[in-house]
Amino acid sequence: MRFWGGTLIVWGALTGVAWADETAVQIGDAARGEQLFEQCAACHQVGEGAEHGIGPHLNGIFDRKVAQFEDFSYSEGITRARRDGMVWDLEHLDAYLNNPKVLVSGTNMEFAGLKDPQDRGDVLAYLRQFSASPQDIPEAAPTALAEEFELPPEILAIVGDPDYGEYLSTECTTCHQVDGEYDGIPVITGWYEEDFVLAMHAYKEKIRPHPVMHMMAARLSDEEIAALAAYFGALE
């Protein structure tokens, strides 16, 4: 199995852990973030006169609806997230930079992700300077701390029971066609198991948007998610 970066971060109030302790006042070090942004700069511009490149410009990204530029051609996946109402708050930016395709299936952002939470905090602190009114951003309050919530390797390592997965999958196939095409509801067969597990946990934690999937994922246990990942992953 490939390593997949099994981290989801939930930005919550006050229960600070790990790096957040040292950065209680800021989300990160903007100067360091500027350097790290070089990794993004091949595709993204930011600052005065920034234009779209391979990726859209990132001025005013905070608290903006995802994928909102009409003059940029986004992937279908991120367009769907916009229609579901996803907004670039700190939590979602962090999740996206951590692992773009776990948050947005089929995103055009070909970027493996910044695995170190400190790096993400720093880049975001840098980008925040280019958002018009950072004072309006609730997460920018001094108390906005990160509650890190890792999907421990044990969860990713659970070997799903395909029989159980098959039974559980029957609940999904009312909406997700097993051998159909995108028809208003995405196809979920043939995914890497890890991607599937992470995406389902992202629904369970309500980081991915969508009320139906929040509800469906809410009652699935770790074992059940693994079983579903095994079952759907094996289908073409």
Place this chain on the structure above:
Amino acid sequence: MTVNRRTFLGASVAAAATLQAPAVLGAGKPRVVVVGGGAGGATAARYIAKGSKGEIDVTLVEPSRSYYTCFFSNLYIGGFRELSSIAHSYGTLASQYGINVVHDWAVGIDRDARTVTLAGGAVLPYDRLILSPGIDFVEGAVEGWDVSAQNKMPHAYKAGSQSELLKAQIEAMPEGGTFAMIAPPNPFRCPPGPYERISMVAHVLKEKNPTAKIIVADPKPKFSKMALFQEGWGNHYDGMIDWIGPDFGGDVVSVNPDAMTVTIDGEETKVDACNVIPAMKAGRICEMAGITEGNWAPVDGRTMQSRMDENIHVLGDACAQGDMPKSGFSANSQAKVAAMAVRAALTGSKMFPAKFSNTCWSLIGTDDGVKVGATYEATEEKIAKVDGFISQTGENAELRQATYEESIGWYAGITSDMFG
């Protein structure tokens, strides 16, 4: 000791063999008969056949060669779908899943002999029987109406020719004419159905006959997604729809199909088209089988077995199970639990805890979709709601459009889940 035990065992095996040909090892293939090829029955037949890989003999009894889904039949009335797009045949279930599809009516059930008699005279033995016959109407529910009046005042609550008729009558209304709906009391098939229909009728009239009026007489003070519908009616069809609840006599109604009049709380109105949706009960075959209590057939949600006969499972609209609404989604969800329980009983396959869910989308106007959904689990007593959500009033147009498009995806999903 040994002798006694052997004698005892021998006797019981012999007795079982003669009395009921148990569906276990060596006694030939276990037989399942499914009555009704709709949302519940087609799904159950397909899942049993698919899961048992030929170990169970599955017969599906359904009079129609084409099943018209009630879901999306309102969209047909509104001009968003063709009638042919909601018709489905049983070909794949027969050819690909080896299901024996018999186009006939079940007219009798002998629970002691475990047989189903068909109108054509055939007698089908079963080890397990699944009934998913949908609904019939309670006689005398709307004064002045009975099924013989269904061509003058259609119910269109079973899809197909009734939907066609209603659509034609709406389109033939004179300019500025009046459309009336008599809405049903709870519980009934598809709680948002009548109100989605009103939206679709209004959509047609707004385009073709904008001065026409719509009256809804409703015995219920509240209905499914009420705030969403009322908001949408205000947005799209302002002033066209007059909803009369029980506070204003919506529950005191009679109709005269020959004179085309509707009388609400003593006041008679001449109407140009009238959709009567009477009170409902389980499909008649349940009553004939003697497994109903009141209007519906009570079941144990853990397996969907009838509370009155463990060899019969009842699915969908016909059963009384607890908190789930009577919908195609619910029937499909229940069918999977029943299929698992039937396979476990007949072939010893694994049994997992029953889980159910439901989501109902409704279209209010062009690209204006809303939804409501919930998850459920089975307790000893009933199917109980776990969690749920509903669309909010004031949502933006993009989200409403996404919701509508999602419903199209769901339609493709559930129909391929039912018919293969």
